Amino acid sequence: xDIFLQQLVNGLVLxxxxxxxxxxxxxxYGILGLINFAHGDICMIGALTALTVAQTLAAMGLPLPxxxxxxxxxxxxxxxxxxxxxxxxxxxxxxxxxxLAPLITAIGVSILLQYSAALIWGKQYFSxxxxxxxxxxxLAGVHLTDLQVxxxxxxxxxxxxxxxxxxxxxxxxxxxxxxxxxxxxxxxxVDVNRVIAFTFLLGSAIGAVAGVMVVLYYGIGHYFMGFxxxxxxxxxxxxxxxxxVAGAMLGGLLLGVIESLAAGYIGDLTGGxxxxxxxxIFAFLVLILVLVFRPSGIMGQHTGDRA
Amino acid sequence: MLRANVLRAGLSRVIGLVTGxxxxxxxxxxxxxxxPPKPKAEAPKPPAIVTVRIGSASPLTGPQAHIGIDIRxxxxxxxxxxxxxNVEIGGSKIQFELVAEDDEANPTKATTVxxxxxxxxxxxxxxxxxxxxxxxxxxxxSDAGIPQISPSSTNPKYTLQGFKTTFRVVAHDDQQGPTxxxxxxxxxxxxxxxxxxxxxxxGQGLADAFEATAKAAGAKMVAREHTxxxxxxxxxxxxxxxxxxPDLVMFGGIDPQAGPMVKQMAQLGIxxxxxxxxxxxxxxxxxxxxxxSEGVMASMxxxxxxxxxxxxxxxxxxxxxxxxxxxxxxxMGYDAVMVFIDAMKRAxxxxxxxxxxxVGKTRLDGVIGPIAFDEKGDLVNxxxxxxxxxxxxxxxxxxxxxxxxxxxxxxxxxxAAPADKPAAAPAAEKK
Numbered sequence: 001x002d003i004f005l006q007q008l009v010n011g012l013v014l015x016x017x018x019x020x021x022x023x024x025x026x027x028x029y030g031i032l033g034l035i036n037f038a039h040g041d042i043c044m045i046g047a048l049t050a051l052t053v054a055q056t057l058a059a060m061g062l063p064l065p066x067x068x069x070x071x072x073x074x075x076x077x078x079x080x081x082x083x084x085x086x087x088x089x090x091x092x093x094x095x096x097x098x099x100l101a102p103l104i105t106a107i108g109v110s111i112l113l114q115y116s117a118a119l120i121w122g123k124q125y126f127s128x129x130x131x132x133x134x135x136x137x138x139l140a141g142v143h144l145t146d147l148q149v150x151x152x153x154x155x156x157x158x159x160x161x162x163x164x165x166x167x168x169x170x171x172x173x174x175x176x177x178x179x180x181x182x183x184x185x186x187x188x189x190v191d192v193n194r195v196i197a198f199t200f201l202l203g204s205a206i207g208a209v210a211g212v213m214v215v216l217y218y219g220i221g222h223y224f225m226g227f228x229x230x231x232x233x234x235x236x237x238x239x240x241x242x243x244x245v246a247g248a249m250l251g252g253l254l255l256g257v258i259e260s261l262a263a264g265y266i267g268d269l270t271g272g273x274x275x276x277x278x279x280x281i282f283a284f285l286v287l288i289l290v291l292v293f294r295p296s297g298i299m300g301q302h303t304g305d306r307a
Numbered sequence: 308m309l310r311a312n313v314l315r316a317g318l319s320r321v322i323g324l325v326t327g328x329x330x331x332x333x334x335x336x337x338x339x340x341x342x343p344p345k346p347k348a349e350a351p352k353p354p355a356i357v358t359v360r361i362g363s364a365s366p367l368t369g370p371q372a373h374i375g376i377d378i379r380x381x382x383x384x385x386x387x388x389x390x391x392x393n394v395e396i397g398g399s400k401i402q403f404e405l406v407a408e409d410d411e412a413n414p415t416k417a418t419t420v421x422x423x424x425x426x427x428x429x430x431x432x433x434x435x436x437x438x439x440x441x442x443x444x445x446x447x448x449s450d451a452g453i454p455q456i457s458p459s460s461t462n463p464k465y466t467l468q469g470f471k472t473t474f475r476v477v478a479h480d481d482q483q484g485p486t487x488x489x490x491x492x493x494x495x496x497x498x499x500x501x502x503x504x505x506x507x508x509x510g511q512g513l514a515d516a517f518e519a520t521a522k523a524a525g526a527k528m529v530a531r532e533h534t535x536x537x538x539x540x541x542x543x544x545x546x547x548x549x550x551x552x553p554d555l556v557m558f559g560g561i562d563p564q565a566g567p568m569v570k571q572m573a574q575l576g577i578x579x580x581x582x583x584x585x586x587x588x589x590x591x592x593x594x595x596x597x598x599x600s601e602g603v604m605a606s607m608x609x610x611x612x613x614x615x616x617x618x619x620x621x622x623x624x625x626x627x628x629x630x631x632x633x634x635x636x637x638x639m640g641y642d643a644v645m646v647f648i649d650a651m652k653r654a655x656x657x658x659x660x661x662x663x664x665x666v667g668k669t670r671l672d673g674v675i676g677p678i679a680f681d682e683k684g685d686l687v688n689x690x691x692x693x694x695x696x697x698x699x700x701x702x703x704x705x706x707x708x709x710x711x712x713x714x715x716x717x718x719x720x721x722x723a724a725p726a727d728k729p730a731a732a733p734a735a736e737k738k
Contacts, residue, residue: 003550263543277533
């Protein structure tokens with residue numbers, strides 16, 4: 001039983017990371033109807049930026065909490081700048097082009113970011129200095145670290161904050177108006193360009209934080225880490241109903257738990273025919289089933305032209 | 308949005324196709340004007356300087372780049388030494404030239420690189436690093452008649468293909484795996500063992516050989532798990548393993564996985580010992596696993612770097628030249644070049660067709676020790692050393708020579724039966 005609980009905890013933490021990344025996907029999709037494939041790579045840039053800053057500052061002997069704060073700050077700033085300029089350069093000129101065009105550009109931007117990172121940082125694996133010394137919590141046979149708890153709480157907080165922001169703030173109202181009809185929103189005095197730029201700003205900032213969490217949690221980063229992360233987060237967003245903030249959170253957690261349990265029990269269930277290296281099959285199998293039986297995702301509304 | 312996914316796959320397929328077609332053109336273009344390398348020493352004017360190219364193929368980018376660059380540096384060092392020694396073969400002065408290629412630790416890229424080296428008319432190739440790369444590439448070298456020495460590929464299959472051109476200067480996994488297995492059950496007295504591999508030719512081969520020996524020695528295999536050479540979340544499989552309460556975890560794989568895995572083991576509160584093969588016996592592993600690396604053990608074919616006959620001088624030379632520590636296989640890369648040059652000297656020719664038979668007859672005292680090959684091209688009596696991380700450094704624990712007795716533990720001698728018999732050996736040798 002404690003093994004099962006431990007797998008559940010593993011899955012929830014992994015899922016929280018997916019959820020953090022998925023929030024960025026879903027927000028941009030919700031407003032623009034654009035799948036920003038470069039989002040996973042923005043997380044990667046954030047992660048590597050934080051890693052570099054942390055390595056440099058930790059080597060200078062600064063106190064670790066300060067190093068952590070500064071690296072998160074640096075990552076967020078770099079990603080915001082990156083996200084907003086990508087929107088300006090690669091997506092805005094194509095806003096009225098056929099749907100396929102910005103999608104292709106997004107893939108292009110993703111590849112561009114990956115190989116720019118390969119040029120800047122090189123292709124090897126980097127190890128993150130241990131900024132937070134995770135202290136262990138043992139609960140009913142389950143091993144937890146405070147970092148894991150923090151990641152879970154952070155994901156929940158970001159989601160709740162985002163929900164509140166979109167529902168209650170002035171900018172949130174503008175975002176919802178833009179989502180429903182950009183032209184009419186523009187006629188009503190909403191600066192559509194600014195709203196969309198802000199969406200990218202917010203999404204990239206959350207992405208940066210997600211990237212930092214990944215390197216903090218796993219302790220390593222490399223230029224290609226954004227690809228699989230992005231793909232999984234995208235799956236999570238679709239699973240939960242893309243465009244729906246709470247759905248992204250739910251989808252992320254669900255995907256994490258499915259993966260974790262599949263890796264843990266697939267071998268026993270199939271009598272050793274399939275090994276734990278087949279766990280991704282289960283994750284994507286769930287995606288296919290959801291798309292077949294509920295194409296709009298678990299929490300998504302059926303909107304016809306989207307999803 | 309699913310279409311997006313398909314599109315992405317489709318796009319990469321299109322790119323692959325375009326590259327493939329372009330590559331095919333290059334090949335057919337080269338095919339016409341690239342007959343099997345001409346004997347370069349044929350030039351009748353003795354004093355002329357003849358350039359002989361030596362290929363080096365290893366991952367120069369990617370997670371394993373540090374190991375691949377290490378090999379290339381070893382090859383480069385050997386070539387510089389040979390050039391400084393003014394080697395004369397067949398009456399002409401020879402200038403050796405390095406052609407280093409990046410195979411990205413990727414089997415597909417490895418064949419491309421192999422073809423590139425053949426087209427560049429190299430006389431011999433040192434490479435590749437990964438077994439998964441060396442095996443597909445060896446066919447291309449064999450077809451071109453170019454001798455290949457892998458400094459590091461330990462999968463037994465590499466030399467079992469019947470090619471006359473494949474050699475290696477390390478002990479293979481049917482020697483390394485059983486040595487690890489005997490060490491785990493003998494010295495460490497492991498009773499319940501969990502085995503993880505990274506689903507590559509190297510990792511799986513090593514883990515299989517380990518498992519067979521440990522099982523035969525009476526240990527219980529409580530779990531056999533697989534990950535991949537790209538993954539870095541092992542929490543799920545480690546949790547599963549934790550439930551089986553092993554006293555030892557063996558990993559067949561490379562350091563980018565081994566490092567984080569050891570960390571995550573500690574976080575999950577798994578107290579079992581951790582042991583692996585040469586792929587993780589690197590300084591990089593200690594960097595990645597940080598303080599959790601303490602007490603981890605790994606085997607490495609060959610003598611400890613410092614104990615190699617030419618080790619000390621080599622390590623110093625390497626350090627001055629590259630301002631870096633030897634990671635793993637630089638001495639093997641260096642010796643591989645020396646084996647080629649030695650064979651060329653004995654044959655009096657730099658033509659692969661002429662000096663290839665001489666490679667098999669090598670009797671050379673290299674940096675790594677005495678080098679001789681059996682009829683398959685495997686190193687005869689390659690020693691294997693087991694290391695442990697102590698104080699943030701790999702310290703040699705004990706050296707085992709297959710075919711000879713274990714140095715430290717005489718009790719193990721009966722088990723250390725010759726492992727230079729082919730693949731079936733590990734199961735067969737334990738009664």
